[in-house]
Amino acid sequence: MEFTEAKQKFIQSWGALGSQWGINKTMAQIHAFLMISPESVSMEEIMDELKISRGNASMNLRALIDWGIVYKDYKQGERREFFYSEKDLDELAVKIAKERTKREIKPALKILKEVSAISAEKTQKEIHFKEQTCKLYKFVSKADNALEKITEYNDNWLGKLLKKLFR
Amino acid sequence: MEFTEAKQKFIQSWGALGSQWGINKTMAQIHAFLMISPESVSMEEIMDELKISRGNASMNLRALIDWGIVYKDYKQGERREFFYSEKDLDELAVKIAKERTKREIKPALKILKEVSAISAEKTQKEIHFKEQTCKLYKFVSKADNALEKITEYNDNWLGKLLKKLFR
DNA sequence: TTGAATTTTCAAAAATAATTGAAAGTTTAA
DNA sequence: TTAAACTTTCAATTATTTTTGAAAATTCAA
Missing domain, CATH: 1.10.287 (Helix Hairpins)
Incomplete structure (x- = not known):
């Protein structure tokens, strides 16, 4: 298997797993994506990667932050917010x-x-x-x-x- | 609190809890009802108690049996099936x-x-x-x-x- | 201040899941 | 056998949850 395929598979499966656990699919997918992202990522990038709307991204990121497993990152000279997950x-x-x-x-x-x-x-x-x-x-x-x-x-x-x- | 109220509360809450866990509400409610029933009960009685249709009862009972936490009971001289839950x-x-x-x-x-x-x-x-x-x-x-x-x-x-x- | 960049909110739409109920299937007593 | 008693199935309906997208709110550089 090659990287892009593996990444897709991981994100999709994590989303499906999440559903079974009463966690919304997108929330689980965002979390999966952040788990494998070495750098913190912008909302824009998450929307692109997962093909979801801005509202969806915003709401589920907030839920992840409320759970205490995703954090905001403010970058020098960037107005946008970046996000990264608890990796431990x-x-x-x-x-x-x-x-x-x-x-x-x-x-x-x-x-x-x-x-x-x-x-x-x-x-x-x-x-x-x-x-x-x-x-x-x-x-x-x-x-x-x-x-x-x-x-x-x-x-x-x-x-x-x-x-x-x-x- | 009085018995009937407590029973309702228990069944309703168990159902709500189930939903959070990715278990369908009716399935959790049937399980709750069986947990507090000292005798095994017929499908009819479950339908009455929970106000659900025959189809719904049948399908969710089967799911509970598939999970191995509800059993069928065949009573002497009764054509109907009765159900009881794992209580341990x-x-x-x-x-x-x-x-x-x-x-x-x-x-x-x-x-x-x-x-x-x-x-x-x-x-x-x-x-x-x-x-x-x-x-x-x-x-x-x-x-x-x-x-x-x-x-x-x-x-x-x-x-x-x-x-x-x-x- | 202003206004462009960005995020949040939330009503409406879309997607998903649960439920009904009647027809089909099964079982059993006679 | 037959037929009544009972259970299962599943297409259609209903309820719930998720998602969208545009308007409102916020932030911040100039």
Whole structure:
């Protein structure tokens, strides 16, 4: 395979993968493009490369910045903004994990805490509901703790995790 | 909060959560409903509870069965099929992890292996592309291994993981 | 200040995904 | 067999999400 083809394939596949993960395709593609760009790139260049509109580029770049995985770069004597991505994969994964925790796990815990608090006196259905939601609450809390602990390692967390797992 | 309200809230929230995860809302809601049902339930009952069509119920139940987290139950003297969910959370998480690995991580690894194999001789761009995709390949492989190791524990993997993390 | 360069916003359009419902298919009791 | 009970399929519809593009906003050099 030759460079241009490989680049296309990488960007397209990353976009498709993103969709499966509930991340919009363009956002994932922009991220993929920035990941393989050695220099920071202008919005214009992103629009050209991915054949997307200015509005689309602007909105998805902002989303990536909100996630904390893309940064703005101001170049000497250039009015335009340039963008570059977090390239350290440990750091990238930690940021994504933290953001997803904030957006998904914490709200889920809140709901589970609320609904599992009902007083289940009467029916089998009520008792089972309380049981299951309590279990879920405990399970998700544990998972949340585990994630927090892992991302605390910060430097080379995946390597450290593997070591722990294999001994 | 009272039972019916809590039940609604749980099912609705689980559905919304599912959407964020690239899982269709109805599929997540059916799963939520089955999780809190002490007995296996008929398609009819699911349609009633969630106010969805027969086709929708049928298709999403099949998807849940394909994921290996919902089972069919054949009751003595009943022609209809009944459904129940995997209620053991360790088991549930392992099945989801394995399925997502198969559907997402493995294909990603395949792509990364392919595109990182280009011979990057000339430009800075090519060299950086190869570097980044190789790093990604290694990283995702490691993560895949870690997941596999963890899910191998099978019984109480989350508890075991936490112990390892905290010592 | 002004105005050209650049980015952001957002209503409308386009694309994608989910849902319905009725017809076709399957199963089983009689 | 038959036919009633039940499930699946899928084309058409509906809902949701994404994308566009032009107007509004912002920034900054002159």
